[in-house]
Amino acid sequence: MIDVNALRENPEPFRASQRARQADESIIDSIIAADSTRRSALSRFESLRAEQNAFGKKVAAATGDEKQSLLAEVKELAAAVKSAQAESEDAKAEQDRLVRQVANLIEPGVPSGGEDDFEVLRHVGRPRDFSAEGFEPKDHLELGELTGGIDMERGAKVSGARFYFLKGMVARLELALLRLAMDEAISHGFTPMITPTLVRPETMAGTGFLGEHSDEIYHLEEDDLYLVGTSEVALAGYHGDEILDMSDGPTRYAGWSSCYRREAGSHGKDTRGIIRVHQFNKVEMFSYVRVEDADAEHQRMLAWEEEMLAKMELSYRVIQTAAGDLGTSAARKYDCEAWIPTQDAYRELTSTSNCTTFQARRLNIRERTPAADGAAGGRTRPVATLNGTMATTRWLVALLENHQQSDGSVRIPAALQPYMGAADVIDVQ
RNA sequence: GGAGACGUGCCAGAGCGGCCGAAUGGGCUUCACUGCUAAUGAAGUGUGGGUUCCGCCCACCGAGGGUUCAAAUCCCUCCGUCUCCGCCA
Numbered sequence: 001m002i003d004v005n006a007l008r009e010n011p012e013p014f015r016a017s018q019r020a021r022q023a024d025e026s027i028i029d030s031i032i033a034a035d036s037t038r039r040s041a042l043s044r045f046e047s048l049r050a051e052q053n054a055f056g057k058k059v060a061a062a063t064g065d066e067k068q069s070l071l072a073e074v075k076e077l078a079a080a081v082k083s084a085q086a087e088s089e090d091a092k093a094e095q096d097r098l099v100r101q102v103a104n105l106i107e108p109g110v111p112s113g114g115e116d117d118f119e120v121l122r123h124v125g126r127p128r129d130f131s132a133e134g135f136e137p138k139d140h141l142e143l144g145e146l147t148g149g150i151d152m153e154r155g156a157k158v159s160g161a162r163f164y165f166l167k168g169m170v171a172r173l174e175l176a177l178l179r180l181a182m183d184e185a186i187s188h189g190f191t192p193m194i195t196p197t198l199v200r201p202e203t204m205a206g207t208g209f210l211g212e213h214s215d216e217i218y219h220l221e222e223d224d225l226y227l228v229g230t231s232e233v234a235l236a237g238y239h240g241d242e243i244l245d246m247s248d249g250p251t252r253y254a255g256w257s258s259c260y261r262r263e264a265g266s267h268g269k270d271t272r273g274i275i276r277v278h279q280f281n282k283v284e285m286f287s288y289v290r291v292e293d294a295d296a297e298h299q300r301m302l303a304w305e306e307e308m309l310a311k312m313e314l315s316y317r318v319i320q321t322a323a324g325d326l327g328t329s330a331a332r333k334y335d336c337e338a339w340i341p342t343q344d345a346y347r348e349l350t351s352t353s354n355c356t357t358f359q360a361r362r363l364n365i366r367e368r369t370p371a372a373d374g375a376a377g378g379r380t381r382p383v384a385t386l387n388g389t390m391a392t393t394r395w396l397v398a399l400l401e402n403h404q405q406s407d408g409s410v411r412i413p414a415a416l417q418p419y420m421g422a423a424d425v426i427d428v429q
Numbered sequence: 430g431g432a433g434a435c436g437u438g439c440c441a442g443a444g445c446g447g448c449c450g451a452a453u454g455g456g457c458u459u460c461a462c463u464g465c466u467a468a469u470g471a472a473g474u475g476u477g478g479g480u481u482c483c484g485c486c487c488a489c490c491g492a493g494g495g496u497u498c499a500a501a502u503c504c505c506u507c508c509g510u511c512u513c514c515g516c517c518a
Contacts, residue, residue: 039479046479046487053487056499060447074498200508243476366476380476 001361002102004095008035017105020112020323024101031098038091045084052081100211104358106323107295107332117322118335124306125315127339128402138408139342140400141273144170146408148429150274161271162263162278166396169426173412174281174396176419178256181283181308181391185254188304190285195234195255198225203237206363208329208355215264231255232387235286239365243380246367250289250297254390257282273397275347280393287386290367291357294384298354301388302334305350308390311415314338314398317346329355338398349395352388359385 007014011028018025055074062070111119130137144150149170155163166174182192204210204226209217218227228234235255244251259282270276285304289297302318309316321333330353337346360366360382367383403411410426417424 042487043479049488050486052498056447059498071498078498 022324034095041088041091045088111322113322114324118319121318135406137341140397143400176416190252190254195231227260231257240363282392283390285388301352331356350389357382
């Protein structure tokens with residue numbers, strides 16, 4: 001959640017952020033009003049409570065008749081305390097309700113506007129020219145079927161639409177991709193993690209996914225558990241309610257997990273193949289850093305993603321998402337989109353977000369600041385969290401299509417070959 | 430699935446309904462002593478919030494409710510940990 005103290009001291013950036021996100025700006029003033037109501041209610045309650053506490057000491061010391069009369073006297077006070085407490089709690093709840101509706105304060109330079117207002121930062125590599133090579137590219141599903149590697153029909157039979165089986169060499173290709181991604185992450189200082197995919201409501205809410213996107217998430221009614229859409233959820237919750245030591249630099253985790261998405265509201269979109277599915281696998285980078293280091297870490301994550309794309313020998317572009325298309329938690333987001341020949345389009349393969357202190361505030365994750373000139377006891381403050389994609393099942397789409405050969409076989413990028421028993425091609429069956 | 434025990438500060442571990450934000454031990458920090466280390470002694474050492482802000486006040490003893498003038502302490506629910514029995518991998 002956003003920093004209410006900062007908002008109170010200087011509301012204008014928050015108003016501007018709301019405007020850029022095309023969100024409700026008036027809520028900022030509602031929060032300021034709720035905050036002052038809350039604080040005066042709290043003061044009232046606390047002074048009454050102090051009075052009651054003082055009285056309680058007298059009651060404890062007194063005996064006999066004196067005690068009885070004090071008891072009669074304090075009863076009224078107890079009732080007043082109770083109602084003041086209720087008022088104060090209500091005011092706090094109201095402020096909370098408002099504050100939780102506000103998405104993260106955007107970072108400077110994030111373009112205003114919605115989904116189509118992204119900024120293209122650069123293009124890397126050239127899209128492969130199939131007409132110059134003299135053949136028409138097949139799409140990833142056709143290639144997957146030719147190589148015996150993707151079975152959508154049986155996926156649908158067993159589990160329904162948007163489910164699939166990966167088989168044989170394509171299954172191995174996914175494992176190779178994810179293992180390389182993990183190894184790359186490890187080499188960048190990430191600790192490998194295999195995470196839970198079912199989480200409690202508090203964890204899901206903490207990462208900011210239960211807001212406007214809650215219809216995207218699978219919920220198990222019987223157990224009140226949510227299936228995660230990314231291991232980011234578990235990795236953010238991992239240090240919930242903890243005070244971290246950030247003196248040795250960022251704490252980095254690479255999460256490997258299955259991811260589940262309902263894809264509600266995307267009926268008819270990307271229905272062919274495995275580009276948009278209910279279940280896929282992902283290796284995700286997640287960093288806890290000091291606020292001052294957040295921007296630099298974000299740039300590093302983007303660079304690491306680009307390294308992976310380069311190893312996969314894919315051409316892509318890097319975009320910065322516009323404010324209105326950022327998630328609730330993100331203050332800035334970069335996507336890398338790979339060229340997909342049969343769609344004549346760039347499609348998202350990676351996404352890296354700087355969530356600044358937004359998630360950490362909700363999940364209560366702090367660090368101890370170094371004490372001034374060696375004195376004991378530094379203060380605590382929220383850390384920043386960032387996440388970024390190292391690889392996902394969707395990458396197979398780009399790999400299959402971009403590295404296909406005229407006969408429908410698929411070349412395996414050199415970086416993946418060691419993970420596939422040195423095979424260099426996926427043959428047609 | 431059945432029966433029971435327990436959840437207190439960085440760790441261990443006390444805690445009659447008011448004198449408990451919490452004994453004691455360890456750890457850690459600082460200081461003193463010592464040629465260095467060790468040992469010893471002294472002081473300090475949770476988090477969040479309010480404020481008339483070098484001080485005072487409020488809240489927090491797994492979480493949430495309740496009883497009471499007053500709850501770490503009593504009652505209920507939930508979460509978690511452990512033990513035993515049963516069952517299944």
